[in-house]
Amino acid sequence: MSTKRISAAVRHLPRSRKGGLVAGALALGLAGALSAQTVVPGQFAFADPVRVESAAPQSFAAVVAGVKPAVVSVRVRSDSTPRMMSSRGGGMPGFEDLPQDHPLHRFFRRFGGEPFGGERGDGGGQRREEPRRYGTSQGSGFFITGDGYLVTNEHVVSGGSEFTVITDNGDEYEAKLIGADKRTDLALLKIEGESDFTYVEFAPDAPQVGEWVVAVGNPFGLGGSVTAGIVSARGRDIGAGPYDDFIQIDAPVNRGNSGGPAFNVKGQVIGVNAAIFSPSGGNVGIAFAIPASTAQTIVADLKNDGTVVRGWLGVQIQPVSKDIAESIGLDKAKGAIVAEAQGDSPALKAGIRSGDTILKVDGETIDSPRDLARKIAGYPPETTVTLDVWRDGREQAIEVKLGRLQEEARAAAVEPTGENTAFVDSLGVELASAKSVGAGDKGVVVTDISGDSAAAEKGLKRGDVILEVAGQQVDEPGDVAGAVLGASESGRKAVLMRVQSGNATRFVAVPVAKG
Template sequence: MENRRSSSPLRSRRAKLLAGAVVLGAAGLMTVQTIVPAQLAQATPVRIDNAAPADFSDVVGAVSPAVVSVQVKQAAEPRMMNFNGGNNFRDFFEDLPNGHPFERFFRDFGERGGEEGRPQRPAPRQYGMSQGSGFFISADGFVVTNQHVIDKGTEFTVIDHEGEEYDAVLIGADKRTDLALLKIDGGKDFTYVDFADEAPEVGEWTVAIGNPFGLGGSVTAGIVSARGRDIGAGPYDDFIQIDAPVNRGNSGGPAFNMNGEVIGVNAAIFSPSGGNVGIAFAIPASTAQDVIMELKDDGTVVRGWLGVQIQNVTDDIAESLGLDEAHGAIVSEAQEGSPAAKAGLRSGDTILEVEGAKVDGPRDLSKIIAAYDPDTSVEITVWRDGKEQDIDVTLGRLQDQQQAAAEPEAVEQQKTSLDDMGLVLTSKTDAGLDGNGVLIADIDPDSPASEKRLSRGDVILEVAGMPVNSPEDVIKAVKKAEEDGRKAVLFRVESNDNTRFVALPMNLA
C-alpha cells in the first residue's frame, strides 16, 4: 500500500504561480540582456552632492566692514517760471491790455523788491542730498561707487560700517561704464575687498550689501540669474543679472561670491514700480577692475575711437551681402574726419575682425576698440564687394559727442509706387529738398518695409550698394539684386540724421 501525500487545490495553485513567476523572471532577464544596451541600463540621473551653505554669516561678517554708505551734496538747479524764454514775468505779461485783472498783480509781484533804488536780494543757494553705496578696494581709503551716485555732487561723505563719517575727494568718474572712485583719509587702515578673478557661473550664490533707502549695512542674498545682459545703458553693456533684492540706495554697492570677492558693482534694477522685483544688474568685476585702475592712475578713462556708425548684421543682411553667417558689425556711416574715414572704411563695409579677434556684433566691436589706446594702429578685416579685405586704421581718442535729430518733413510731390515693398517714393529734388537720395513719401503699415521700421520721411541713400537719386534707380537696383540671386536686398536709409541698413526679403519684395 503506497503512502502518497494528497495535494490540495490550494497547494497546486501556489506551485503553478511560483513556476510562472520563475519563467517570467527568466524571460525578463533575457529581455534586458538582449534588447537594452548595457550603457543605457547603467545610466543614472544627474546628481550633485554639493551642499548649500547653511547661512551666509561667515561671508557677511568678513566683508561687511568694507562696505560703506555714500552721501552726496548736490547744488539744486534753480527752478523758476520762464515764459517764452524770458527771464522774468514782465517778458510774458507786458502785453496785457490795460485794465486786465492780472495786470496789477503781476506788476506788483514781478517788481517787488526790484524797483529803482531797491536792489533785489539774491536768492540763497539751495542744495540737495543723494545717497548710495560703495566699498573699499584698498587699506588707504579708495572707495568704488557708481558715477550716477556722485553725478553733479559738490561734497562727498563716506560713512563706514561703524557709523564714522569721512570727507571724500572725487578721484575720477566714467559715465560710459557708470563707475566712480572716491578717496578718504582716515589716518588708519580700512578693511577692503578684492575683485573676483573669474566670472561667476549662472546659478551661483551671491550676497549684496548696501545702503537701500538709507538703511546702511543691509544684506540680501540670491543667485546669479544671467550674464552678458545688454540693458541699453551704454555701448559697453555686459551686466550680470542677479535676483538678490536690490533697491534704491544699493547703487554702487558690491555683489559678493561665497569667497568674499566682488563679482559685480550693483548699478541698476528693472522695476515697473520702482521697488525690487528680483531683477538687478551689476557691472562685472572684470570691467570694474580695469576702469577703476585707470581712474586711480589718471583720474579718467582713455579709449580708442574708430568713428563709425554701426549696426547688427541680421540674417537678412548677411544674405544680401553674401556672408555665410550673420556676424560682425556693418558700417552705416563713417564719420567725416574720423580715423575710419581717413583709413578708407566706408558705408556698407562689414567689420568681421580687429587684429584677428572675431567681432560678433556692434557691442563687441565697441569694447574691442575701446580697449586700445589712442594712436594705436590696428588691422581691421572687413567684408566688401563679396570678399574679405584688411585695412590698417590708426585709432583716435574717444570724446563725448552729441547728436542732433531733425524732424522729417512731410512731402506730397510726384510719387512712384513700389507696391510689392509697400513704399511710395519720390526724389528729394521733386520734394523741393537738397541732397542725394530718394524720399519715402508714404508706407503701407502692413508691408515688410513697415515691419523693418521704415517710416515716412526716411531717405533711401543706397540699394544693394548702388547710390540712388530717383525711384527708377531703386527699381533698377532691386532688379539687379534679384538677377544676382539675392534672397534679400539691402537698403541704406537715413532717418533723423542717422543712417542704418535695412534688408527686405526678395520673396516679399
C-alpha cells in the first residue's frame, strides 16, 4: 500500500485507531529504512540478508525426454579360460576325487544317475577340456555422434570380446571397441553401418557445486532408469588413478550405471558416471563422475587412433607440506616438490633437480602433485613448456621439451646390514654410512629409530636412506648431525631431508629445536 493510500485510510478511522495505525506505519517505515541500511541517530543499521532466487525446475521431464534416446545399455561378453575336466565328472570338475562313501555317490546310485559315465561302477573315464565358458557383464553408455560412436567406462569393457549395445527402444546392435584408456577409465565403442542415432553433447563449462544433475543409465540391468540430485563437490581424488578429478554427485547411482551420463538441466553431459562409495554396494548418495572436459580430450584421442598419448616430464614428486615450505623458504605450502628427476628424462635433460618445487606450468598455477600430473599429461609429446620452479630461495623459469609417457623405472630396495653405526640424539635416529653397511655408494642408512622421535612421526623408518639434508649430500652420520645443527642455529623450524624408501624417493621435513 502506498503512503498516500495509508493517509487516506487514516482519515476515515476513529481517533483511537488513527494513533495505532500511524504508529504502525511509522514502525514499518523505520524497519524499511533500517533494511535499506539508512542509519537513524541512536539506532543500528543492519545489512540485508542474502536472497537468492530459486532455480529449481518444476520437472525434469523435458530434459529426460530429449536425452533418454541417446543413453544405452552395454552388454559385454568375455571368454573364460577353458578348464580340464573328467568325462566321469558329469559337468562337475573334481567329482571323481570325492570318497566312495560321499553322499553324492550314494545319491546317484540310488536314483539311477551315472555321474561317472560308462557302465555303472566302472570308475573309468578320460580327462577332457571343458567346453569354453563365457561371462557376461552390463553397464551403460551414451552416443556422442549420430553415426554410432558411444562412450562408456574402460572397466565396463575390460576383458570383453563381444559388445552389444541396447538402445532405449530395445534395438540391439553389435559394436566394436575403438580404444580404451585405463588411467581415466574411459572407452569408445562404435556401431558400424548406422547414422541416425540420437546423440548428446558435452557441457562446455564445468558445473558448479549445488547445480542440478540428472543421471540416466542401466542400474542392475533394469535399463533406462533416471535419477536426479545435485553436484555435491568437485575435484575429488578417490585413488582410482593418477589423474583423479571427479565430480561428486548425490543423484542415486548403482551398479550398472557405470559409463552412463550425468546431465545438467540443459541436457548437456557434465560427466561420465564411474564409481560409487558404498559400504553396502548400493546407493548411499555418494557417486563420482569423470568431468566432461576430461572425457572430451580422451575421447578425441581414442577416436583418432585408438590410443591416448600423453606428455612426460619424468620426475618423482610429492606435496609441499607446511614444514617443507618453511624449510625451503616458501611463504605458503603450494606446488609440487621434485624428489628425484629420473634418468634420461626430459626433466633431467632440462636441468630439473631434486629439491626444485614446481609452482607453475606455462603460467598456470600448480596446486598439488596431481594437478601437475594432469597438466603435463594434457600436452602432446615434443611440446616445450615453461616451468616456474622455486630453487635456492628464489623463483626461476626453466624450459622443458616433454617426452612420451612411459613406465617409471624401479630402483632396487635398500636394506641396512652390518655395524659401524652412530646415534644422532637431536633426531632420535641411529645412522650408518651406506658404504659401511653395504647399502650403496651414497647416503646414510637409518639402522634404528626411536618410536617417539620427531623423525618417526614424520614417517622415517628403519632401512630408509637419507641422501641429502638441507640440500647437501650426506655420506656419514656426522654430515647429518652437522646439517641439522646448522638448520637449528639459523633459526629454521624444520630441516628438509631427501630420503629413499624402497623404490621411491621423497622429501621429509623433520622439526628441529632452536639453537
